[in-house]
Amino acid sequence: MEADFIAWLRGRLPAHPRLLLGIGDDAAVLQLGRRGQCVVTTDLLSDGVDFLLNEIDGRRAGRKALAANLSDLAAMAATPLAVVVALALPRAGGGQLAVELYEGMLPLAEKYSVAIAGGDTNSWDGPLAIAITAIGEPTDRGPLLRSGARPGDRILVTGEFGGSILGKHLDFDPRVLEALLLHERFQIHAGMDCSDGLSLDLSRMATASGCGALLELDRVPVSTDARALADRRASAATALDHALGDGEDFELILAVDSASAAKIIDEQPLAPLRVTDIGQFIAESGLWRLVDGVRQPLAVHGFQHQFD
Amino acid sequence: MEADFIAWLRGRLPAHPRLLLGIGDDAAVLQLGRRGQCVVTTDLLSDGVDFLLNEIDGRRAGRKALAANLSDLAAMAATPLAVVVALALPRAGGGQLAVELYEGMLPLAEKYSVAIAGGDTNSWDGPLAIAITAIGEPTDRGPLLRSGARPGDRILVTGEFGGSILGKHLDFDPRVLEALLLHERFQIHAGMDCSDGLSLDLSRMATASGCGALLELDRVPVSTDARALADRRASAATALDHALGDGEDFELILAVDSASAAKIIDEQPLAPLRVTDIGQFIAESGLWRLVDGVRQPLAVHGFQHQFD
Numbered sequence: 001m002e003a004d005f006i007a008w009l010r011g012r013l014p015a016h017p018r019l020l021l022g023i024g025d026d027a028a029v030l031q032l033g034r035r036g037q038c039v040v041t042t043d044l045l046s047d048g049v050d051f052l053l054n055e056i057d058g059r060r061a062g063r064k065a066l067a068a069n070l071s072d073l074a075a076m077a078a079t080p081l082a083v084v085v086a087l088a089l090p091r092a093g094g095g096q097l098a099v100e101l102y103e104g105m106l107p108l109a110e111k112y113s114v115a116i117a118g119g120d121t122n123s124w125d126g127p128l129a130i131a132i133t134a135i136g137e138p139t140d141r142g143p144l145l146r147s148g149a150r151p152g153d154r155i156l157v158t159g160e161f162g163g164s165i166l167g168k169h170l171d172f173d174p175r176v177l178e179a180l181l182l183h184e185r186f187q188i189h190a191g192m193d194c195s196d197g198l199s200l201d202l203s204r205m206a207t208a209s210g211c212g213a214l215l216e217l218d219r220v221p222v223s224t225d226a227r228a229l230a231d232r233r234a235s236a237a238t239a240l241d242h243a244l245g246d247g248e249d250f251e252l253i254l255a256v257d258s259a260s261a262a263k264i265i266d267e268q269p270l271a272p273l274r275v276t277d278i279g280q281f282i283a284e285s286g287l288w289r290l291v292d293g294v295r296q297p298l299a300v301h302g303f304q305h306q307f308d
Numbered sequence: 309m310e311a312d313f314i315a316w317l318r319g320r321l322p323a324h325p326r327l328l329l330g331i332g333d334d335a336a337v338l339q340l341g342r343r344g345q346c347v348v349t350t351d352l353l354s355d356g357v358d359f360l361l362n363e364i365d366g367r368r369a370g371r372k373a374l375a376a377n378l379s380d381l382a383a384m385a386a387t388p389l390a391v392v393v394a395l396a397l398p399r400a401g402g403g404q405l406a407v408e409l410y411e412g413m414l415p416l417a418e419k420y421s422v423a424i425a426g427g428d429t430n431s432w433d434g435p436l437a438i439a440i441t442a443i444g445e446p447t448d449r450g451p452l453l454r455s456g457a458r459p460g461d462r463i464l465v466t467g468e469f470g471g472s473i474l475g476k477h478l479d480f481d482p483r484v485l486e487a488l489l490l491h492e493r494f495q496i497h498a499g500m501d502c503s504d505g506l507s508l509d510l511s512r513m514a515t516a517s518g519c520g521a522l523l524e525l526d527r528v529p530v531s532t533d534a535r536a537l538a539d540r541r542a543s544a545a546t547a548l549d550h551a552l553g554d555g556e557d558f559e560l561i562l563a564v565d566s567a568s569a570a571k572i573i574d575e576q577p578l579a580p581l582r583v584t585d586i587g588q589f590i591a592e593s594g595l596w597r598l599v600d601g602v603r604q605p606l607a608v609h610g611f612q613h614q615f616d
Binding site for chain 1: 329338341345380395397401430435439441443444500614615
């Protein structure tokens, strides 16, 4: 029952220096920095769309929900501070599921020193929905926006792309510390996390910045899981197609002036995580690829929620 | 589709002086006050539990979801600043429903100068779930907690109780300005909003404060809707039973020292909304009622989410 679960939760949640008031009241109270700016993002994940609870443990679902929110803070180069968690639990087994969800969140929250500041625990006749809101603090450089890319900037990405459905979409590490490190040490013009597919998210970043993007396809880091999918399936999708169109890579896409980009590529400050230069932003809008030195339009693929 | 809806939404959301970056990036950026404290609350409402979309318009559902969150900020005597909205939409008709939800939220957001800072719009095969997180700023007096009631404090409430299922649960006004006014002008020791039933929420407040509560039942303001329910139903529930046990009154429960309480009752600073003295907090724990000058235990009734 709700009261029992909340009592359990209160015993499990560690204290946090910036959490002035945690669960048990009508709202939580947080102390941000003295500048009083905060970064806020929300992500709702649900059974059947973002994970399948008949295939995975509730802990992995809870971890993913928190990681997806932290990835959005990483995209802004913000330091995670606190989250609140709203659950719509199925009535049957909802209590055990709620415990598992939090057991999946707690280690990740601890890793990033994120306070679980509060929540709302509901039951209903539907499947699980978990909505998390994350609050972070921008660095002194301010938040990293997706709208700052300039023609001539190089397109840098962390990690590898495609095939995350084979497991990474559940167990990925949000690039929180990586974004903070790069934002502190280098002049990053724009950044975002790649959640809906590299080509779709890159085109969104270019559009937000009022420019276009030219991909050098042979440079795109294709994951072994993307290759495995291409090998496995009867469909005509290549490993590169998966790298460009699959969702939930949760890697960073960055716009960096060419001198800084060369330095990052040379230094590889995130090693062993690799940063790769996959092309450049250009003045002409749209998404393009380079074939034998000639610019050709590149189709945008990715995940969008469908409703009518 | 998602992209169309977000484009519509961007056009509809007004600017807000404290919203440094609104929807369109990975997260929103807010400017709080210079002290950098914020109050955060989240509430998830769903079709079939909190409203029935086959009976009401999506606008009323959206309005209720926002109002319930604002009521939690009122409970802390915090000034609402911004909200983020996460939606799980049914696929069929989800686009129209999303528009209606926001059309219901926008006038209320405008009334309280709340920025709709961002959101996450998803579709799935389940019914509507709407999770809102609200961020507010405490006043110079700090947030109003539910844990500060002291034995001897009077129990004050706004408005009337019971029968909200007849309509008030959808169309209530969150007591935001009322809480701010009372918290500024008087020494309020503790406060909360009454969402799960007067007797249950009052007992929670007493427990959080380490004391008990003694209700003078003949003083409890019983709504006309509570009376209508008592008249209508074949069950034995009286109008007072409804006032004590029905959920979603969204009125304030306050703990105030007896001198200030007398002043508030005399001045009625929220008129035409009435503030009523319904008893006092006492040293002995538990919920009690006074019958012919004798203290008797009072059963706690209210709404709790059930899951196993």
